[in-house]
Amino acid sequence: MAAANLGGVGADSPERAAAAAAHRGVKAPTATSAPFAPGAVVAGATEPAQSGPEHVEQPVAYDAILLAGFGGPEGQDDVIPFLRNVTRGRGIPDERLEEVAHHYRHFGGVSPINEHNRQLKAALEAELARRGVDLPVIWGNRNWDPYMNDALREAGERGFTKLIAIATSAYSSYSSCRQYREDYADALEDTGLAGVVQIDKVRQFFDHPGFVTPFIEGVRDALAELEAEHPGLDRATQVEVLFATHSIPTADAAKSGPAERGFGEGGAYAAQHTAVAEVVMREAGASEVPWQLVYQSRSGPPTQPWLEPDVNDAIAELPAAGRKAVVIVPLGFVSDHMEVMWDLDEEAMETAEEHGLAAIRVPTPGVHPAYVSGLVDLVLERVNGTPTAERPHLTDLGPWYDVCRPGCCENARLGFKPALAGIAP
Ligand SMILES: CC1=C(CCC(=O)O)c2cc3nc(cc4[nH]c(cc5[nH]c(cc1n2)c(C)c5CCC(=O)O)c(CCC(=O)O)c4C)C(CCC(=O)O)=C3C
Numbered sequence: 001m002a003a004a005n006l007g008g009v010g011a012d013s014p015e016r017a018a019a020a021a022a023h024r025g026v027k028a029p030t031a032t033s034a035p036f037a038p039g040a041v042v043a044g045a046t047e048p049a050q051s052g053p054e055h056v057e058q059p060v061a062y063d064a065i066l067l068a069g070f071g072g073p074e075g076q077d078d079v080i081p082f083l084r085n086v087t088r089g090r091g092i093p094d095e096r097l098e099e100v101a102h103h104y105r106h107f108g109g110v111s112p113i114n115e116h117n118r119q120l121k122a123a124l125e126a127e128l129a130r131r132g133v134d135l136p137v138i139w140g141n142r143n144w145d146p147y148m149n150d151a152l153r154e155a156g157e158r159g160f161t162k163l164i165a166i167a168t169s170a171y172s173s174y175s176s177c178r179q180y181r182e183d184y185a186d187a188l189e190d191t192g193l194a195g196v197v198q199i200d201k202v203r204q205f206f207d208h209p210g211f212v213t214p215f216i217e218g219v220r221d222a223l224a225e226l227e228a229e230h231p232g233l234d235r236a237t238q239v240e241v242l243f244a245t246h247s248i249p250t251a252d253a254a255k256s257g258p259a260e261r262g263f264g265e266g267g268a269y270a271a272q273h274t275a276v277a278e279v280v281m282r283e284a285g286a287s288e289v290p291w292q293l294v295y296q297s298r299s300g301p302p303t304q305p306w307l308e309p310d311v312n313d314a315i316a317e318l319p320a321a322g323r324k325a326v327v328i329v330p331l332g333f334v335s336d337h338m339e340v341m342w343d344l345d346e347e348a349m350e351t352a353e354e355h356g357l358a359a360i361r362v363p364t365p366g367v368h369p370a371y372v373s374g375l376v377d378l379v380l381e382r383v384n385g386t387p388t389a390e391r392p393h394l395t396d397l398g399p400w401y402d403v404c405r406p407g408c409c410e411n412a413r414l415g416f417k418p419a420l421a422g423i424a425p
């Protein structure tokens with residue numbers, strides 16, 4: 001969410017450092033004794049192996065799919081408790097949270113994200129049934145009901161021991177990948193299922209055709225619509241496509257992806273978005289249209305550098321470059337949640353209007369059939385042990401890792417915390 005400065009006691013607080021340090025000591029090392037599939041790293045492993053496969057090519061008999069969401073409030077009374085969950089450990093007073101809350105308040109305290117995930121779960125179940133795949137889907141959120149702990153308790157009660165997780169987040173970074181993996185580890189500890197339930201994850205799917213196809217269609221349709229509404233509009237000089245994603249601290253960005261790949265400044269996070277945007281422009285038949293990658297929804301103290309440029313600043317520059325229209329592509333998001341409906345549909349659209357630009361925001365994947373069946377493909381890739389060479393990916397960065405590399409996507413401020421489905425530290 002944008003605007004509010006939630007630096008607060010903030011990133012480098014002693015409380016946080018202490019919490020991180022405490023974490024290192026408390027977990028029992030179980031990696032060597034666990035009867036898990038090669039490539040799986042066990043909850044609580046403090047000294048796991050330093051090497052392992054990047055791609056798991058052996059078939060694994062999973063019991064269920066764990067759909068992992070962010071979670072969001074569903075009424076005014078939920079808003080502050082939800083924001084406390086999101087910002088836990090950062091010591092942010094409720095008055096400051098109320099500044100962020102106004103986006104939610106504006107929509108009756110309801111984020112649509114949980115409803116999106118209910119619909120996605122139903123769509124996945126329908127697609128699994130259509131393909132004759134007998135895998136139940138359990139859904140748990142990081143920050144709101146139904147919580148990850150509830151989902152894992154349910155898994156335990158139903159006797160599931162092998163879960164394949166899909167997080168509703170396509171790219172590599174602390175917030176979009178590793179934080180989910182840490183929360184799986186925490187939830188297994190909380191529910192007493194560490195060492196009993198194995199959680200693997202599907203690879204980050206930023207360049208999977210199922211995720212990219214809706215954006216390709218969206219850009220193609222948006223350009224056609226602009227041209228129909230504005231006869232004579234020259235797409236090569238008067239239109240610009242802005243690919244928008246969530247800003248993150250530059251320090252987190254630099255640590256996104258495996259250290260040894262050396263992605264430079266914006267890390268794997270920026271590299272993945274740039275590579276996907278290129279594919280979208282090409283496949284939408286729009287290679288001649290100018291485009292750039294922009295960021296949105298920054299928070300944190302103003303002194304802390306986050307990825308730039310901000311979408312609104314980028315829009316403000318467009319008229320001087322001769323642009324008359326802008327296409328905004330929410331490339332970083334899987335559904336029209338608050339970041340999209342407020343930061344893009346309210347704020348960025350208003351900025352475009354102020355600058356006299358025609359503007360269209362293209363849809364997120366949502367429950368697009370290509371996206372839903374792509375997610376099922378990603379699960380089946382692991383169920384069937386599909387050879388790496390046969391795994392679809394539209395950029396030369398992929399197919400991304402099944403087992404995250406040491407230090408991958410670490411939080412630049414918190415440092416190491418145990419996480420599943422990867423090799424630590
Ligand atoms: C990369 C990324 C994604 C995309 C990947 C993914 O989808 O997981 C994402 C998604 C989301 N972020 C969301 C909401 C929030 N994110 C916050 C804070 C932050 N997000 C960050 C990054 C990301 N966030 C970061 C680096 C922070 C600062 C934390 C820190 O400094 O350590 C805050 C706290 C207030 C504030 O800081 O503004 C809120 C309320 C919602 C729910 C929306 C709804 O309710 O509809 C969703 C889907």
Ligand SMILES: [Fe+2]
Nearest residue numbers: 001175246297
């Ligand atoms: Fe966020």
